[in-house]
Amino acid sequence: MLHTRIRALRLSRGMxxxxxxxxxxxxxxxxxxxxxxxxxxxxxxxxxxxxxFGLSVEEIFTFTEDEQ
Structure with a gap:
């Protein structure tokens, strides 16, 4: 599953x-x-x-495998 920090980063900048x-x-x-x-x-x-955002891709996006 993909997780992002986009919303938090966007809101912290009032965007x-x-x-x-x-x-x-x-x-x-x-x-x-x-x-x-x-x-x-x-x-x-x-x-x-x-x-x-002046960050690396890894600082914004993380991927975890779904447990089944």
Missing amino acids: EQAALAALVGVRRETIGRLEKGLYNPSLKLAMDIAHV
Whole structure:
């Protein structure tokens, strides 16, 4: 399962989903789905988001395997 810090990072900077979406070239809904863990970003999108926040991809996104 993919976990992200996007929402916390975005809110700490007073940024709306639409503003982040515009900066990385996606729709606002894509950012919402990312924040809820419903969408796995492409490597390019993950890198673009990391660049916006001045962090590495690993500092924003973590992946854990689902236990079955």
